[in-house]
Amino acid sequence: xxxDVAIVGVGLHPFGRFPGVTAIDMxxxxxxRALADANVEWRDIQFAFAGSYEVDNPxxxxxxxxxxxxxxxxxxxxxxxxxxxxxxxxxxIRLGDHDLGIAVGMDKHLPGAFSADPxxxxxPSWYGELGQFLTTKFFAMKINKYMHDHGISxxxxxxxxxxxxRNGALNPNAFRRKPMSEEAILESPMxxxxxxxxxxCSPDEGAAAVxxxxxxxxxxxxxxxxxxxxxxxRTRRLGAFEVHSPWLxxxxxxxxxxxxxxxxxxxxxxxxxxxDVIQLQDTDAGAEVIHLAENGFCADGDQERLVxxxxxxxxxxxxxxxxxxxxxxxxxxxxxxxxxxxxxxLQLRGQAGERQVPGNPRVGYTQLxxxxxxAGVSIMSI
Amino acid sequence: MTQVPVAEGIFTFPSDDPQxxxxxxxxxxxxxxxxxxxxxxxxxxxxxxxxxxxxxxLWAWTTQDFPPPAPPYSGPTGNDFVPFGVGYVxxxxxxxxxxxxxxxxxxxxxxxxxxxxxxxxxxxxxxxNEVVTFAFRPAD
Numbered sequence: 259x260x261x262d263v264a265i266v267g268v269g270l271h272p273f274g275r276f277p278g279v280t281a282i283d284m285x286x287x288x289x290x291r292a293l294a295d296a297n298v299e300w301r302d303i304q305f306a307f308a309g310s311y312e313v314d315n316p317x318x319x320x321x322x323x324x325x326x327x328x329x330x331x332x333x334x335x336x337x338x339x340x341x342x343x344x345x346x347x348x349x350x351i352r353l354g355d356h357d358l359g360i361a362v363g364m365d366k367h368l369p370g371a372f373s374a375d376p377x378x379x380x381x382p383s384w385y386g387e388l389g390q391f392l393t394t395k396f397f398a399m400k401i402n403k404y405m406h407d408h409g410i411s412x413x414x415x416x417x418x419x420x421x422x423x424r425n426g427a428l429n430p431n432a433f434r435r436k437p438m439s440e441e442a443i444l445e446s447p448m449x450x451x452x453x454x455x456x457x458x459c460s461p462d463e464g465a466a467a468v469x470x471x472x473x474x475x476x477x478x479x480x481x482x483x484x485x486x487x488x489x490x491x492r493t494r495r496l497g498a499f500e501v502h503s504p505w506l507x508x509x510x511x512x513x514x515x516x517x518x519x520x521x522x523x524x525x526x527x528x529x530x531x532x533x534d535v536i537q538l539q540d541t542d543a544g545a546e547v548i549h550l551a552e553n554g555f556c557a558d559g560d561q562e563r564l565v566x567x568x569x570x571x572x573x574x575x576x577x578x579x580x581x582x583x584x585x586x587x588x589x590x591x592x593x594x595x596x597x598x599x600x601x602x603x604l605q606l607r608g609q610a611g612e613r614q615v616p617g618n619p620r621v622g623y624t625q626l627x628x629x630x631x632x633a634g635v636s637i638m639s640i
Numbered sequence: 641m642t643q644v645p646v647a648e649g650i651f652t653f654p655s656d657d658p659q660x661x662x663x664x665x666x667x668x669x670x671x672x673x674x675x676x677x678x679x680x681x682x683x684x685x686x687x688x689x690x691x692x693x694x695x696x697x698l699w700a701w702t703t704q705d706f707p708p709p710a711p712p713y714s715g716p717t718g719n720d721f722v723p724f725g726v727g728y729v730x731x732x733x734x735x736x737x738x739x740x741x742x743x744x745x746x747x748x749x750x751x752x753x754x755x756x757x758x759x760x761x762x763x764x765x766x767x768x769n770e771v772v773t774f775a776f777r778p779a780d
Contacts, residue, residue: 391708
């Protein structure tokens with residue numbers, strides 16, 4: 259194990275829709291805010307990793323910040339893009355290559371479900387022609403089966419959405435800031451049974467940046483360093499029930515989230531019982547329910563009681579998606595995971611304002627999951 | 641109207657009792673659908689064509705209630721769009737196949753129900769042919 263890593267600055271461009279503002283513009287805003295937060299200048303940054311789906315070369319952001327000649331590497335890794343940028347940045351410090359660097363994510367998507375050529379995902383063309391190359395129906399099948407197997411109700415899905423929208427209403431950077439009733443969520447148009455329109459997040463726009471340094475230098479930049487105890491990325495193994503799978507083998511295994519989570523706990527020397535604030539990939543309400551168990555926070559089926567009793571609320575025993583998650587923030591793919599880290603850092607510093615988790619949280623957790631079966635987890639502590 | 645398959649090599653056609661065309665690894669025995677040239681379990685490149693069973697059980701399902709983004713989707717859109725079921729059918733001892741379902745009423749779909757392969761109309765192509773695809777229907 260190499261050098262320990264600390265987060266000393268975070269910055270965000272709000273998530274939502276911003277006509278006339280480019281993804282690069284938003285990336286520059288997020289970086290400037292992170293620099294100000296860490297009390298450093300762009301010329302102090304020694305290396306960078308940038309994640310984006312829509313922008314081929316997000317490192318072009320240097321045109322707006324200063325052409326300082328640093329190693330600046332662009333990464334794309336599906337919905338785990340931001341986790342990959344963060345992992346690579348942390349590892350660069352762990353390896354001793356540099357002392358101070360930045361991970362940034364930015365994206366600007368059109369509204370509506372993501373679409374692509376299935377052949378680019380090792381799927382046949384006919385799979386797309388038939389309308390099966392679609393993430394939404396995978397998430398629906400997974401939660402529909404999970405509800406059947408573990409006794410989760412439709413009301414629980416609606417309660418998760420209502421919670422995340424309530425949390426989003428407390429977050430000035432969120433895309434959706436208007437609470438909705440559980441009835442309205444359940445009665446909105448069915449998209450893929452059992453998931454209705456408002457149970458899904460939307461692709462949108464935004465940017466987020468995180469500045470990292472060698473842990474022993476952290477107090478040069480901040481009196482509240484947040485230590486990055488673990489970052490992991492894992493991909494699906496044969497037998498996992500995964501998005502974009504024209505077939506599955508009969509043999510079954512756990513998904514990449516479980517693998518990434520177990521590896522992160524081991525790396526951090528921290529268990530789920532130690533975590534005080536949690537950000538999970540809520541592509542849809544069902545994903546939050548399943549991911550709660552996949553990341554070790556409860557047994558399969560316990561979510562029904564935990565949600566009904568309000569334990570996932572900001573004041574509950576397991577506060578999940580305190581900034582509104584993807585459901586309230588939408589998903590600019592490159593930025594989404596760094597938005598989660600931004601929220602955890604604010605929570606652990608005690609700077610989350612109206613949505614602050616009470617009781618001085620000490621340990622935070624983030625998880626991403628997405629096509630084509632990739633997951634990322636990070637664990638942070640004060 | 642002439643019928644044509646949505647793609648060559650994914651089901652036997654024409655046939656009174658169509659079967660999906662998969663592959664089986666000569667080395668480790670895993671079955672895939674559609675057929676592929678290399679094994680996702682043991683990385684062997686020795687794969688042989690393998691015709692799949694016509695009946696199995698519903699392992700997971702949902703409904704597609706909105707027209708998927710086109711492209712890549714090439715079926716009916718707008719007022720012509722008809723919601724359809726989608727699921728995985730487990731063919732015993734072989735593979736779980738993702739498939740269109742003839743049934744899209746949630747009240748008529750149950751995990752574990754017996755399903756049977758059929759062919760259904762999908763769209764009409766530019767030459768006026770009826771493009772057909774595979775689907776599973778509840779087996780009586």
